[in-house]
Amino acid sequence: GALNLDRELILYGSKKQTPVSLKSLLETGKGDLLKGFEGKQRESTTASELVLFQVACFLHRELPVRVAHRVEHLQSAPFLLNSPSIQLVCARYKNTFARLRSTPAPHTPENRELFTNLLVEIYDEHSATLIHIAKGLKEIQAAMEHDRDQFADKHEIQKIFDDFFISRIGIRMLVSQYLKLCQPEVPNMIGLVNLKTSVFEIAKTAIEDATYMCRRAHGDAPDVVVVGRTDLTFPYVPSHLNYMLLELLKNSMRATVETHGIDDMPPIKIVIADGEDNEDVVIKVSDEGGGIKRSNMSRIWSYLYTTADPETLEAILNSVPPLQVGGTAASVPADIAHHNLDEFPSRAEHANANPSQSTSVGTPAQQKNPLRDFAVTASPLAGLGYGLPIARNYARYFGGELTIVSMEGYGTDGYIYLPRLGKSDASV
Template identity: 35%
Template sequence: MASEPVARAVAEEVGRWGSMKQTGVSLRYMMEFGSRPTERNLLLSAQFLQKELPIRIARRALELESLPFGLSRKPAILKVILGEWSVNKVRDWYLDSFRDIRYFPEVRNRNDELAFTQMIKMIKVRHNNVVPTMALGVQQLKNEQCRTRKIPTGFDEIHEFLDRFYMSRIGIRMLIGQHVALHDPDPEPGVIGLINTELSPIQVAQAASEDARSICLREYGSAPEIDIYGDPTFTFPYVASHLHLMLFELVKNSLRAVQERYMNSDKDVPPVRIIVADGAEDVTIKVSDEGGGIPRSGLPRIFTYLYSTAKNPPDMDCPSEGVTMAGYGYGLPISRLYARYFGGDLQIISMEGYGIPVLHFLSDFQPM
């Protein structure tokens, strides 16, 4: 265990780095820089990350010290991780990562860069469970303070914090993932790091739909069909994993709504529809269903972290390792953050008694 002077010195350094200004990196710049993954460019990338990552990580550690409504004391965030894990809370994961980067020798040559790359790969793995762990803490908070449908005044502070926290996490993982992926000795044609310069949204929609239907089949024994419309030859530059995550979440929600509405009905089950449109400035993906929609009173809450339409959410003390159809209440707000990360957005329009058209706007090249 660290001595008090050492702990105080680390805390002071975290405070100092957390007050620094972070540097935005655009999708366009990542593409242009990553198109030439020479040893020199990889070295420059590592040197940039050695200075940039501590700023972003320190900011999150500082915020985790002062969460509103006692959120930092929730058992799910402070729970001891069994086995060989030595950290016992999300904040400690960030502090450990901050120390790893700050105490790493200055990156000066290729050997340094390769060692640094391995280190940040481990940091990325360390933070894999941050989102579900935080979600459990928020749900426990919800169980304590949201006994009625009305969210008490002041919870906006929690939503704002979580939006900042998760958006920053997306940025950190994007920076690390892009640098690591540039070391791939045999990248696919048109792929620069994590960015597919010729990404087919139709193909991603098909893959996300298949994954979502498999989950629905596992949960209910059947699943509605999914119809996809759009130009199969259309491509645009984007991060495939981001688009897949967003579409998977949206399609999964639509499948669940339709399945639960028609599971005891003699009527034909209507399909979920996905439409991909290429505009002059934006790519728009519309996901729509006939699952009955959401009451008007519920619409303001669908992008909060304290709301879920699931009738039987997962056990808050036993997080599932697999993907569930619904329950934790962070799928939509997280998906919107992914859409916004590169300048897009996600909007939902509900027609109560009919279904939900989900208008998913994607822009690109915005710095974050």
């Protein structure tokens, strides 16, 4: 009953999450951490099957703990209870927790298949969570009777939603890493991680996508020049890097067009910096788009500060059906797909899985990815208003950082710092 569910949620919410570094994700995906596990699965014969059992058993234990933490988080602040949309998101997490707890441990092939199917369902059901959280933020704002500017500066709300989104990335990363491991192997890929992620190839994809969006919105787009270590490859999750670069490029292109008009646009510059002894891979996106006022700098990280047209924002928020708890997942309309890509394969993900093909910006097979096409053809240039804070969460998720330095009246530099994940023990 409900009482037992609440007790279980409290019990699991009090357990500590198990930290997982990308290094250990890679080692598990390669089968390096199987020692001691073989004896438990006599029916399995291959190392890859053992890896899947090992990861599935870990997720069966770990996901209820992480989901319980999410529920606890969303019930922690009184003002969150003023929002029907956030209460519904919370109810969906409770429903997910109950289903995870009632599914048998995946120790047999049949049970692993049951568990895998449940994970696919859960992943899809939660794909529109960002939109419902955005609705919730508007409801909280109305309930607090503050204007948008005052609300945008509230630090408590900022921290709660930063923590929420980083944790959400973590849950979805673990689930999608497992689901990817269940699929046929791709060269250089271990689940979602590309061992030879090329910043240059992903930059080319992001430039192409941002240019398409900018041209559709404004009629033209500034050129983008890429300099520095264009030959650099390192282990990373390409879809995360693609999201970060695309967000910075969209902002830079819009600022450049709005500052200079389309007849005389200075180029945007991407610099890829990396020395052999560097702690991080560092990428800079530099524009001459007029910069940001110093008084507005803190607000660019706020979940409600947006330069989007209010009507566009309303259209996005109203384009998702009301959230049904425990029912079938609502499909994600094309015009918001970009905001829900999460760890779905993007065209960038396999852009250099085969280095011999890495000179082209996208092979025909890559270009047919329907999720990627949704993202490009129908994403507003400035949509929900929290692209930057979410991009920063993606950077921080593996122990990196994303910062913005602005010179008002001239332009803005965005810096992405990414630890070399093969060497990093940053936890997820």
